[in-house]
Amino acid sequence: MNNPTTEPLWVKWGLLTLALAFLFCFLFIPLIMIFIRAFSEGLGLYWASLRDPEALSAMKLTLYAILVSVPLNTFFGICAAWLITKFQFRGKQLLLSLIDLPFTISPVISGLMFVLLFGSRGFFGPWLIDHGCSIVFHTPGIILVTTFVTFPFVARELIPLMQSQGSDEEIAAMTLGANGWQTFTRVTLPNIQWGLVYGIVLCTARAAGEFGAVSVVSGHIQGLTNTLPLHIEILYNEYNFTAAFAVSSLMVLAALLTLILKQYIEWKTER
Amino acid sequence: MNISFKAQLLILFFSSVLQGAEPIYMLNASYDPTRELYQDMNTAFRTHWKSTHPQDITIRQSHGGSGKQARAVIDGLEADVVTLGLAYDIDAIAAHSKLLPKNWQSRLPHHSTPYTSTIVFLVRKGNPKHIRDWDDLIKPGVSVITPNPKTSGGARWNYLAAWGYALKKYNNDPVKAKAFVQKLFKNVPVLDSGARGATTTFLERGIGDVLIAWENEAYLAVEKSGKERVAIVAPSVSILAEPPVTVVDQIVDKHKTRQLAEAYVNFLYTQEAQKIALKHHFRPTDAQMFSVHKKSFTAVDVFTIDDVFGGWAKAQKTHFSDGGTFDQIYQ
Structure with a gap:
């Protein structure tokens, strides 16, 4: 007799094989290909392409973009999630949809928006440029669009979590005499920490990898306004395939490490 | 003392973040297929410039479709020199901004086309x-x-x-x-x-x-x-x-790089630069050099x-x- 709560063996194994085969074809093989291509001309060239001044400056710029956009979006993401889930006010739904806006509009349009605002023929651009503050085609523009594009990640991760938790615990803390800050640090934050970490991880990954919007405001000045993804595209267009894949492999490694780190922290705290 | 030093460091850090802190720096906004050409041109020009001026210079490149690059310059890409794929794209910069005069093409020999x-x-x-x-x-x-x-x-x-x-x-x-x-x-x-x-x-x-x-x-x-x-x-x-070149007047005046930028575009017409163009399969406008190497085209x-x-x-x-x-x- 078949146990009604389990599937027949062939279904179990069939599904498992199918899922693994799919993973292998669509995830594993492409990732491996990047590394094969990257090391195809030896370790020396791999290392040289990572130490190239233009690659280093692209890494630096990508790092700046992450260092500014992720903390900002973490802060505002927590604020927004807190506001939306713990309070009732008019226009809440509207705010909720607005947070999603950077997700729903194409990155190219996000980039063009900032050109329209801060370009030399844009809305604020002429005044800012006259006062020595150029944004588009300079580092600030890149940081700005990265922040815009990655804005929803933390908030989007926290809102459903905080909604499901409700505000009972906070109300309890308040009745026991905790002030707002105590409530937040001792009750809310421990409850949401894993959602928060996950949001930050996704936000960082996207900030490092954003291509479209950054490409519009970058101006592609070599050694100055190229982020890592833009640098990879340039290398590829310059017939530097090995270098392009070497830099790609670096980004893939960073992404894998971030995920492993996240898993590790989760595992540590669950024990 | 200590605080002001920290503040200075901070300012230095942020200014280097925002400006990239380069001493003498010039941007050449060019079109797609000239990446390799200008890598060599820039190296040669750096040496050429240093032989007469005791300065190290950095020439940065930006490449993209010619029309797209013109658009970027109009929107505020601060290129000291543009070397684009066709005259109309530079005309467009002159028409849509006050960055350079409408008669730019008459400023250099051969319709401002060095190759x-x-x-x-x-x-x-x-x-x-x-x-x-x-x-x-x-x-x-x-x-x-x-x-x-x-x-x-x-x-x-x-x-x-x-x-x-x-x-x-x-x-x-x-x-x-x-x-x-x-x-x-x-x-x-x-x-x-x-x-x-x-x-x-x-x-x-x-x-x-x-x-x-x-x-x-x-x-x-x-x-x-x-x-x-x-x-x-x-x-x-x-x-x-005919892919022309020109100095972007308003930008070089702002960056105080006019002398450098003008030397750069003039350098493109020298024997040395024409040979580099030849090496990258551009036809030199130097008639004698072209007739000698006609077979390689x-x-x-x-x-x-x-x-x-x-x-x-x-x-x-x-x-x-x-x-x-x-x-x-x-x-």
Whole structure:
């Protein structure tokens, strides 16, 4: 007799094989290909392409973009999630949809928006440029669009979590005499920490990898306004395939490490 | 003392973040296929400049489709020098901004064009579709790769080269020429935004039987991917492609780099620079040097845009403006 709560063996194994085969074809093989291509001309060239001044400056710029956009979006993401889930006010739904806006509009349009605002023929651009503050085609523009594009990640991760938790615990803390800050640090934050970490991880990954919007405001000045993804595209267009894949492999490694780190922290705290 | 030192460090950090802290620095905004050319030009110019001025200079490059680069300069990309794919794109900068005067093209010799090129075909090994001339590109079953004339300078030269050939073939009948180019574009499966993108589509993605390309880009492609994979085919006639250069007046005045920028564009006409152009398969405008090295270029009869189309302003209006012939044939 078949146990009604389990599937027949062939279904179990069939599904498992199918899922693994799919993973292998669509995830594993492409990732491996990047590394094969990257090391195809030896370790020396791999290392040289990572130490190239233009690659280093692209890494630096990508790092700046992450260092500014992720903390900002973490802060505002927590604020927004807190506001939306713990309070009732008019226009809440509207705010909720607005947070999603950077997700729903194409990155190219996000980039063009900032050109329209801060370009030399844009809305604020002429005044800012006259006062020595150029944004588009300079580092600030890149940081700005990265922040815009990655804005929803933390908030989007926290809102459903905080909604499901409700505000009972906070109300309890308040009745026991905790002030707002105590409530937040001792009750809310421990409850949401894993959602928060996950949001930050996704936000960082996207900030490092954003291509479209950054490409519009970058101006592609070599050694100055190229982020890592833009640098990879340039290398590829310059017939530097090995270098392009070497830099790609670096980004893939960073992404894998971030995920492993996240898993590790989760595992540590669950024990 | 301690605090002010920290504050200074902080200011230094942020200013280096925001400005990139380079002492003497100049930006050359160029079009796609000149990446390799200007890498060598810049190295040579740095040495040249240092021999007369005790300064180290950094010349940065920015590359993209010619039209896109012009757009970026209009929107605030602070290029001290622009070296674009065709005169109209620099005209557009002059028309839409006050960055440089409208008569910019008369400021340097040869219509401000230090090197020229032409438009040729790149075909796959053994030329399986027997492509010899423009007529072969309109045959059914031939897949043609060319970038988008709306964004790419090279693509506009390609388009006008085909049009010029058709005009010659049909005794200057514009209706027949238009039908010819329309047939050609029926064979184009994908329009990349820049010349280099189109080359990558043809070489790396393996799409298309023939790539219409800058002569220098075609030679570079053969060098990079090997004679056994692709070959150059010269059509019977083609257009003389003139990619001009100029100093962007308002930017150099702002950056105080006028002297450097002017020396740079003038340097492009020197023997040394013309030899570098030659090495990268651009045709030097130095007539003597070109005649000596004529054999290292494809043998093709060239016509100029001024002769056949009455200059760029007119050609742009007729063919590439909104509702122009390109919009009419490619829908």
